[in-house]
Structures are given as C-alpha cells and as structure tokens.
Amino acid sequence: MTTKDVLNELESDFAMLPTWEDRYQYIIDLGKALPALPEDDRKDENLVRGCQSRVWLVPSIVDGKIRLRADSDAIIVRGLVALVLKVYDNRTPEDILSSPVSEFDRLGLLQHLSPNRANGLASMVSNIARVAEIARAAEVHRTTSVPASDGSISTGSTTATTTTTTTTTTPAPSTSSDAQYPLPTRDAIIDALKTVYDPEIPIDIYDLGLIYEVRVSTDGTVHILMTLTTPNCPSAQQLPSEVEQAARSVPGVIDVTVEITFDPPWDKTMMSESALFQIGLF
Numbered sequence: 536m537t538t539k540d541v542l543n544e545l546e547s548d549f550a551m552l553p554t555w556e557d558r559y560q561y562i563i564d565l566g567k568a569l570p571a572l573p574e575d576d577r578k579d580e581n582l583v584r585g586c587q588s589r590v591w592l593v594p595s596i597v598d599g600k601i602r603l604r605a606d607s608d609a610i611i612v613r614g615l616v617a618l619v620l621k622v623y624d625n626r627t628p629e630d631i632l633s634s635p636v637s638e639f640d641r642l643g644l645l646q647h648l649s650p651n652r653a654n655g656l657a658s659m660v661s662n663i664a665r666v667a668e669i670a671r672a673a674e675v676h677r678t679t680s681v682p683a684s685d686g687s688i689s690t691g692s693t694t695a696t697t698t699t700t701t702t703t704t705t706p707a708p709s710t711s712s713d714a715q716y717p718l719p720t721r722d723a724i725i726d727a728l729k730t731v732y733d734p735e736i737p738i739d740i741y742d743l744g745l746i747y748e749v750r751v752s753t754d755g756t757v758h759i760l761m762t763l764t765t766p767n768c769p770s771a772q773q774l775p776s777e778v779e780q781a782a783r784s785v786p787g788v789i790d791v792t793v794e795i796t797f798d799p800p801w802d803k804t805m806m807s808e809s810a811l812f813q814i815g816l817f
Contacts, residue, residue: 538634561682566614572606628667636660703805719787744805755789
C-alpha cells in the first residue's frame with residue numbers, strides 16, 4: 536500500500552463522517568490507539584520544532600523503507616501524529632516524497648486546524664521528508680560511500696538510524712538536480728508562510744507585513760528576511776522557527792535561512808488591504 540492509497544482510504548473515511556466534530560473524534564481515537572513512546576525516546580533531540588505541543592519523532596531506515604515512531608503530550612495532536620504515521624510509516628523514500636503535506640488538503644484537514652496545529656502537521660511531514668531525502672541520497676551514493684561506524688543519519692531535529700546490512704556515510708541532503716520535486720517558487724513559499732499567524736493578531740504574518748523578502752536560489756535554498764511587530768515581541772523565538780518550518784514544508788526546498796531585521800521598523804502601513812479590513816482599519 537502506498538501513501539496515496541492510505542490517503543484515499545482516509546478521504547473515504549472522512550466522507551462518511553457527517554460533521555467535523557465526528558472527524559475530530561476519529562482523529563482523537565487514532566491517537567488513543569497510538570503506542571506510547573518510551574521515556575528514553577522523549578528527549579530534546581527527537582522533538583519536532585514548529586509544534587506548539589511537544590511532539591517526539593524517531594525515524595529509522597530499515598531495508599530501504601522509512602520506519603516511524605512518534606508521540607505527543609496533547610490529545611488532538613497525538614491523533615494527528617497517528618494520522619501522519621498511518622500515511623508515511625513503512626514507506627519508501629520515493630513514496631513519501633510523492634505525498635507532501637499539501638496532499639492532506641483532500642481531507643479538508645488543513646483548513647479546519649488551528650494555525651499552530653497546521654504548522655505542527657507541516658513540521659512533522661517536513662522532518663519525515665528530510666529523512667526520506669537522506670535515505671534516497673544514501674542509496675544513490677551507496678556504491679561510492681565510505682562505511683560509517685554506526686550508520687546513523689542526522690536530520691537536524693531528529694535522528695534516523697539505518698539498520699540495513701550495508702552502512703554508508705551520512706550524505707548531504709540531495710540538491711535540486713536530483714530532487715523529487717522541481718525548484719520551489721517564491722509564490723509557493725509565500726503560500727506556506729501564510730499558514731503562520733502572529734499569536735497576538737489573528738492575521739497571517741505575510742498579510743501582516745512581517746515578511747520583507749523571500750529569495751529562492753537555484754539550488755533549492757530559501758532566504759527569508761522578516762521583522763517582528765516590536766523588538767520586544769513575545770514571539771521573537773517562536774515566529775522565526777515557525778517561518779522556517781513552513782518554508783521547509785514546500786516540496787523542493789533543500790534548506791532555509793531566516794534573518795530578522797528591524798530596518799525599517801514595522802508599522803500598520805505594511806499590512807495588506809485584506810488585513811486592514813479584517814481588523815477594521817480599512
């Protein structure tokens with residue numbers, strides 16, 4: 536069974552549930568059935584950045600397939616974790632990379648999640664995709680790689696350990712020349728950034744005017760120049776991380792850098808017309 540097969544089944548399951556209250560209960564029930572992650576795996580290096588609740592993800596590569604174990608300390612998020620594992624666990628790297636987070640649109644799920652939960656879902660899928668990219672690159676370079684001592688693969692915020700009979704060195708993430716996806720566009724990055732919201736103002740950060748520049752390089756790296764509403768913004772740590780994770784969720788993105796600036800300082804004139812209309816200033 537492929538990721539798309541599972542998504543098709545989930546789409547059918549969701550269609551049989553008449554209300555979103557029923558669908559949320561379905562997701563919660565999935566979470567209740569999820570095996571608990573051992574305490575030894577509930578460590579900082581396995582935390583998924585960009586999730587409002589704590590989510591631990593422990594990927595591994597077994598016989599060329601990505602195996603996933605994960606957990607969360609929040610009820611609904613635990614259900615989303617179970618949903619993600621249902622789709623991506625025990626799949627090949629190519630299969631995983633063929634179904635980015637946007638595939639969940641067919642469930643209507645992303646539109647019915649809070650911005651923070653939607654960002655968390657995107658972060659989980661982004662982390663899994665990075666493991667898949669590394670696994671695929673390892674397979675491509677297997678014949679020319681120097682054997683590694685332990686076969687571990689670092690993904691930045693999670694670590695995948697390969698248990699295949701042949702071990703290889705940890706490869707760098709694949710470049711745009713051999714990536715599964717075409718080069719990401721600026722518009723695709725902006726669409727992803729519009730899923731990130733300032734926690735104090737119910738407007739996405741792009742329409743709020745916090746994004747000054749989005750630059751996409753030919754190697755799939757993305758540079759984002761952004762600001763905050765004030766230098767003392769209480770979300771000074773949270774928002775840049777969410778921006779990075781949102782950009783990384785776009786298919787074809789290899790790496791993301793987020794730069795903070797206060798020149799020029801933000802003011803309400805930088806908000807879009809739709810944002811001004813939402814808060815009654817237009």
